[in-house]
Amino acid sequence: MSTSPSSRGIGDRLQHWLPRLVLSPSFVLVLFFVYGFILWTTWISFSNSGMLPDYTWAGTRQWSRLWSSWTWGIALHNIWVFGLLYIVICTVLGLLLAILLDQRIRAEGTLRTIYLYPMALSFIVTGTAWQWFLNPGLGLERTMHSLGWESFSFNWLIDAKMAIYTVVIAAVWQATGFIMAMFLAGLRGIDGEMIKAAQIDGAPTWKIYGRIIIPQLRPVFLSAIVVLAHLAIKSFDLIVAMTGGGPGNATAVPATFMYSYAFSRNEMGIAAASAVFMLAVIAALIIPYLYSELREPRS
Amino acid sequence: MSAGSTVARRNPFGRALLYAVLLAFAVLYLMPLYVMLVTSFKPLEEIHQGNMLALPETWTFAPWREAWGSACIGLECSGVHGYFFNSIKIVVPAVLISGLLGAFNGYVLTKWRFRGHKIVFGLILFSCFIPFQIILLPMARVLGILHIANSTTGLVLVHVVYGIGFTTLFFRNFYESFPDELVRAAKLDGAGFFTIFFRILLPASIPIIVVTIIWQFTNVWNDFLFGVSFTSGDSAPITVALNNLVNSSTGVKAYNVNMAAAMVAAVPTLIVYILAGKYFLRGLMSGSVKG
Numbered sequence: 001m002s003t004s005p006s007s008r009g010i011g012d013r014l015q016h017w018l019p020r021l022v023l024s025p026s027f028v029l030v031l032f033f034v035y036g037f038i039l040w041t042t043w044i045s046f047s048n049s050g051m052l053p054d055y056t057w058a059g060t061r062q063w064s065r066l067w068s069s070w071t072w073g074i075a076l077h078n079i080w081v082f083g084l085l086y087i088v089i090c091t092v093l094g095l096l097l098a099i100l101l102d103q104r105i106r107a108e109g110t111l112r113t114i115y116l117y118p119m120a121l122s123f124i125v126t127g128t129a130w131q132w133f134l135n136p137g138l139g140l141e142r143t144m145h146s147l148g149w150e151s152f153s154f155n156w157l158i159d160a161k162m163a164i165y166t167v168v169i170a171a172v173w174q175a176t177g178f179i180m181a182m183f184l185a186g187l188r189g190i191d192g193e194m195i196k197a198a199q200i201d202g203a204p205t206w207k208i209y210g211r212i213i214i215p216q217l218r219p220v221f222l223s224a225i226v227v228l229a230h231l232a233i234k235s236f237d238l239i240v241a242m243t244g245g246g247p248g249n250a251t252a253v254p255a256t257f258m259y260s261y262a263f264s265r266n267e268m269g270i271a272a273a274s275a276v277f278m279l280a281v282i283a284a285l286i287i288p289y290l291y292s293e294l295r296e297p298r299s
Numbered sequence: 300m301s302a303g304s305t306v307a308r309r310n311p312f313g314r315a316l317l318y319a320v321l322l323a324f325a326v327l328y329l330m331p332l333y334v335m336l337v338t339s340f341k342p343l344e345e346i347h348q349g350n351m352l353a354l355p356e357t358w359t360f361a362p363w364r365e366a367w368g369s370a371c372i373g374l375e376c377s378g379v380h381g382y383f384f385n386s387i388k389i390v391v392p393a394v395l396i397s398g399l400l401g402a403f404n405g406y407v408l409t410k411w412r413f414r415g416h417k418i419v420f421g422l423i424l425f426s427c428f429i430p431f432q433i434i435l436l437p438m439a440r441v442l443g444i445l446h447i448a449n450s451t452t453g454l455v456l457v458h459v460v461y462g463i464g465f466t467t468l469f470f471r472n473f474y475e476s477f478p479d480e481l482v483r484a485a486k487l488d489g490a491g492f493f494t495i496f497f498r499i500l501l502p503a504s505i506p507i508i509v510v511t512i513i514w515q516f517t518n519v520w521n522d523f524l525f526g527v528s529f530t531s532g533d534s535a536p537i538t539v540a541l542n543n544l545v546n547s548s549t550g551v552k553a554y555n556v557n558m559a560a561a562m563v564a565a566v567p568t569l570i571v572y573i574l575a576g577k578y579f580l581r582g583l584m585s586g587s588v589k590g
Contacts, residue, residue, distance in 0.1 A: 122522075
């Protein structure tokens, strides 16, 4: 006897739909809380919303208010300075540490752990630590004085021109280990044949790195830069903990700008416009990257 | 394989220099943690007098006791312990739920593919990269409508939603390399969707489960933006409490108490990192390099 076509149909149909059914809660959550919210925020950025949401269309009013805002100009300038230094220093230092660690070092595991641990800490914790470390009067400055270097002075944290660089120092400290780990993984994945051939030919080490190894790390450079740019644009916690955006507005960045306009200045429209701008910058960076990563056949 | 095998081997001076540079960096990386620790054991007078690198002349646990049980955060003077437990109440369910969803998603997206599976994955993956500023305003509104604003439950929802991207990515990459033949053979034997998952894939998934738990645990524990945006008062997580403690402008700054509180906030993720650092490293790399 064979099973009746109708009952087999139900079972099959269930098997057919079950996977999609299991995936659907996540998909619905993401559609609503990510893409729905993106549209929602975009709508707010074109509305009259101030302290209270007001969904009447206001055209580009909030956008022109954003772009004429003096603080927003500072925030953009700061993220540009911060982002560029952060990406370049982390990449160079991360690559350097990875190459040094790749020389058959005895305590490699321990050193790797030491370089990477800041990544496990919250930005609020590390911001607190660095704020103390660089505290003018008590921290580094005081320590140098008590070690006999009386004329040493370091007050970047309260110097409007220099404060953003203290954030760069802390941020680099936090992320270099991670970038090092990425490069180390890249180095370990390189095919040894060409290197051996070059070594037999008597090529000096720096030449082997410059001509053979580093060019092969291109995909890692790309990933590292994307990850760092993304972290830089999102940077918020570290700045809040270290400088609170100050002195004055000296270390304001788009993320702190958005937060203060949304939650303390009650200017939802401007806050939304700044958030949309941040998303647009990240999307311009991430979408081509994701597209190329997903398109290529996996090896 | 790398050029490392022969570099500077022949040259003892180069070798010594190499170790010296690596050690110098190690000292640099450990310095802030060391300063935090010694400061947290010093009486305040010693901090004002001396050098921050010196070990305490008189060791005291008082700053730790105060940070944990009696430091003032806002108007409340009961230390950070309540906020510490808030963070635990948020982390545990958020990690478990987002991990479970990610495991199922990864399973479906690799072993039960359907038309458009790449687009679905791409849409989920992109959610890892959005700047969260874009969702703050609507989320505050939705949490209000759901009556879970200003609660740890609300933060659990937020962390689950924005954790799905990473957990799905991890499990999807892991199951991608899991042999399809095993799944196909089980299907031919009549095993169903859940049987295959629980009997065949899940037992082989321990490494990626560990990676996902570590990743999600550190991300959720370290979150500040969601905590500060969606909670206030005594429902806040530890990161928010720490920031309020440190940046409150009233009174004399008790640096030793601040550093002890920072250590309290840091200890859970440090322990996880030290115990499972190897997995952590592997997880970070599979999450970012492989895409």
